[in-house]
Amino acid sequence: xxxxxxxxxxxxxxxxxxxxxxxxxxxxxxxxxxxxxxxxxxxxxxxxxxxxxxxxxxxxxxxxxxxxxxxxxxxxxxxxxxxxxxxxxxxxxxxxxxxxxxxxxxxxxxxxxxxxxxxxxxxxxxxxxxxxxxxxxxxxxxxxxxxxxxxxxxxxxxxxxxxxxxxxxxxxxxxxxxxxxxxxxxxxxxxxxxxxxxxxxxxxxxxxxxxxxxxxxxxxxxxxxxxxxxxxxxxxxxxxxxxxxxxxxxxxxxxxxxxxxxxxxxxxxxxxxxxxxxxxxxxxxxxxxxxxxxxxxxxxxxxxxxxxxxxxxxxxxxxxxxxxxxxxxxxxxxxxxxxxxxxxxxxxxxxxxxxxxxxxxxxxxxxxxxxxxxxxxxx
Numbered sequence: 001x002x003x004x005x006x007x008x009x010x011x012x013x014x015x016x017x018x019x020x021x022x023x024x025x026x027x028x029x030x031x032x033x034x035x036x037x038x039x040x041x042x043x044x045x046x047x048x049x050x051x052x053x054x055x056x057x058x059x060x061x062x063x064x065x066x067x068x069x070x071x072x073x074x075x076x077x078x079x080x081x082x083x084x085x086x087x088x089x090x091x092x093x094x095x096x097x098x099x100x101x102x103x104x105x106x107x108x109x110x111x112x113x114x115x116x117x118x119x120x121x122x123x124x125x126x127x128x129x130x131x132x133x134x135x136x137x138x139x140x141x142x143x144x145x146x147x148x149x150x151x152x153x154x155x156x157x158x159x160x161x162x163x164x165x166x167x168x169x170x171x172x173x174x175x176x177x178x179x180x181x182x183x184x185x186x187x188x189x190x191x192x193x194x195x196x197x198x199x200x201x202x203x204x205x206x207x208x209x210x211x212x213x214x215x216x217x218x219x220x221x222x223x224x225x226x227x228x229x230x231x232x233x234x235x236x237x238x239x240x241x242x243x244x245x246x247x248x249x250x251x252x253x254x255x256x257x258x259x260x261x262x263x264x265x266x267x268x269x270x271x272x273x274x275x276x277x278x279x280x281x282x283x284x285x286x287x288x289x290x291x292x293x294x295x296x297x298x299x300x301x302x303x304x305x306x307x308x309x310x311x312x313x314x315x316x317x318x319x320x321x322x323x324x325x326x327x328x329x330x331x332x333x334x335x336x337x338x339x340x341x342x343x344x345x346x347x348x349x350x351x352x353x354x355x356x357x358x359x360x361x362x363x364x365x366x367x368x369x370x371x372x373x374x375x376x377x378x379x
Contacts, residue, residue: 001205002204004202004204004205004206005204005251006204006206006207006251007143007160007163007250007251008247009141009142009163009167009246009247009250010130010140010141010163010164010165010166010167011165011166011167012166012167012168012169012243013025013166013167013168013169014168014169014170014236014239014240015169015170016170016171016172016232017047017170017172018168018169018170019047019048019051019131019168019170019172019173020047020048020051021051021168022048022051022052022088022129022131022168023051023052023054023055023057025127025129025165025166025168026052026057026085026086026088026127026129027085027086027127028056028057028085029057029058029084029085029086030057030058030059030060030083030084030085031052031057031058031059031060031084031085031086031087031088032060032062032077032080032081032084032086032087032088032099032102032103032106032126033045033048033049033052033059033060033061033062033088033090034062034063034065034077034087034088034089034090034091034095034096034098034099034102035061035062035063035065035089035090035091035095036063036064036065036066036091036092036094036095037063037064039063039090039091039095039133040061040063042176044090044133044173044176045090048088048090048131049061059088060080060081060084062076062077062080062081062098064076064077065077065091065094065095065098066094067094067265067269067271067272068094068148068154068265068266068269068272069094069095069097069098069147069148070147070148070149070151071112071147071148071149073098074098074101074102074105074112074147075112077098077099077102078102078105078106081102081103081106081126082106084106084126085126085127086103086126086127086128086129087099087102087103087106087125087126087127087128087129088128088129088130088131089128089129089130089131089139089140089164090130090131090133091131091132091133091134092132092133092134092136092137092139092185093134093136093137093139093146093272096130096132096137096139096140097139097144097145097146097147098145098147099128099130100128100130100139100143100145100162100164101145101147101157101162103125103126103127103128103162104121104123104125104126104157104161104162106125106126107123107124107125107126108121108123108124108125108161109123110123115157115159116155116156116157117156117157117158117357118158118159118357119158119159120157120159121157121159121161121162122159122161123161124161125161125162127165128164128165128166129164129165129166129167129168130164130166130167130168131167131168131170131173132167132169132173132239132242132243133173133174133177134174134177134181134182134185134242135174135182135185135186135189135218135225135235135238135239135241135242136184136185136186136187136188136189136242136273137185137188137189137242137246137272138189138192138242138243138245138246138247138249138250139246140164140167140168140169140243140246141167141243141244141246141247141250142162142163142246142247142249142250143158143159143160143161143162143163143250144156144157144158144162144250145157145158145162148265148266151266152263152266152267152351153266153351153354154262154265154266154355156357158253158357163250167243169236169239169240169243171232171235171236171238171239172232174235174238174239175229175230175232175235176229177229178229179226179229179330180330180331181273182222182225182226182229182238183222183226183273183277183329183330183331184271184272184273184274184277184331185242185273186218186222186225186226186238186242186273186329187222187273187276187277187280187325187326187329187331188272188273188276188277189214189218189238189241189242189245189246190214190215190218190219190222190245190322190325191254191257191258191276191277191280192211192214192242192245192246192248192249192254193211193212193214193215193218193241193244193245193248193249194211194215194257194284194298194322195249195253195254195255195256195257195258195361196208196210196211196245196248196249196251196252196253196254197211197212197215197248197252197294197298198255198287198291198294198295198363199249199252199253199254199255199361200255200360200361200362200363201252201253201360201361202251202252202253202361203252204251204252206251207247207248207249207251207252208248208252210244210245210247210248211244211245211248211249211252212298212301213241213244214241214242214244214245214248215241215245215298215301215302216241216301216302217237217238217240217241217244218237218238218241218242218245219302219325220237221233221234221237221238221241222238222325222329223325223328223329225238226329226330252361253357253358253361254358254361255358255359255361255362255363256283256286256287256358256359256361256362256363256366257276257279257280257283257284258276258355258358259352259355259358259359259362259366260279260283260348260352260366260371260374260375261275261276261278261279262275262351262352262355262358263347263348263351263352264278264279264335264338264340264348266351267344267347267348267351268338268339268340268344270338273331274331274332274338277326277331277332277333278331278332278333278334278335278338278378279374279375279378280322280323280326281319281322281323281326282374282377282378283362283366283374284318284319284322285319286364286366286370286374287362287363287364288315288316288319289364290363290364291315291363291364292311292312292315293311293315294363295314295315295318295319296311296312296314296315296318297314298318299314299315299316299317299318299321300314302318302321303317303318303321306318334378334379335375335378335379336379340375340379341379342376342379344375345372345375345376345379346372348371348372348375349368349369349371349372349375350368352366352368352371353367353368353371
């Protein structure tokens with residue numbers, strides 16, 4: 001066995017209503033509560049905010065987080081949190097990513113420009129609790145925060161201090177998710193598991209075990225959660241699967257699918273899970289030869305009937321299974337459905353090449369010509 005390093009992520013509370021235990025997990029003093037206006041409008045944070053108020057903890061609410069949050073939004077959250085004793089991130093990946101970096105920047109005093117990349121943030125952050133309201137990003141499990149800079153470029157901070165102290169998995173918070181959000185975020189989580197399992201640099205036995213269990217849970221429950229949004233068991237399984245995938249890819253980082261998905265979000269504001277779904281089968285096909293044994297293993301995990309077939313057929317069966325799952329869930333499968341045309345292919349391919357931190361993890365190289373071909377195939 002090759003030597004490896006593994007970080008387990010935050011401490012975890014899981015179960016219906018665990019959000020009410022939030023006051024137990026933060027110190028006395030004001031708390032910066034990071035969320036978004038849509039969640040505020042439907043009252044989803046009310047139970048968490050009520051629990052904090054009942055415990056005498058002042059919540060300074062910052063709800064200006066948008067999809068693909070900007071550097072300006074992050075810095076506004078930091079200013080709102082000056083003098084706070086802790087930070088709570090409540091919502092999807094965007095509020096949680098902002099909360100992680102805000103907790104770090106307030107606590108450490110570091111400048112944002114000094115910590116982009118891997119391992120550059122080494123200071124101390126404020127106490128941090130993350131509460132996901134979608135089963136997708138796994139952001140509550142990772143030391144990674146992705147911020148949009150200059151209108152379209154996605155930059156990341158990936159350092160251990162961004163790992164939360166606690167993550168709360170409360171499936172009750174996900175029961176009202178619309179089908180489209182359930183499908184897109186679920187596929188995002190599946191991509192995390194797949195790319196962690198096939199990561200070229202840092203995959204290891206623990207990340208493999210978590211990625212396999214994550215993919216099993218997600219694949220078995222995605223359609224149930226889409227068709228029956230009030231199915232608590234399916235919702236719980238999806239939330240746990242997304243979390244396990246997050247821990248897996250925090251250790252064995254994602255690769256080509258994400259690298260090609262990011263420009264779609266940055267330039268065309270395609271939701272992250274949708275952009276992953278749009279590129280998934282095409283990148284899997286590109287990787288098929290290099291990742292064939294691993295794809296074959298995942299194929300039999302999702303469809304035991306493939307066991308009687310050879311390695312190539314099992315790997316191809318996995319690619320087809322994922323394509324079928326995306327189609328059945330109802331996410332867009334063509335770039336033309338999200339406003340991308342042939343005239344945009346050169347831009348997208350050039351932008352994808354900027355995601356070097358992700359491309360280096362892909363099972364086989366993706367050059368600019370490859371990226372353009374894959375985008376063209378997805379039109």
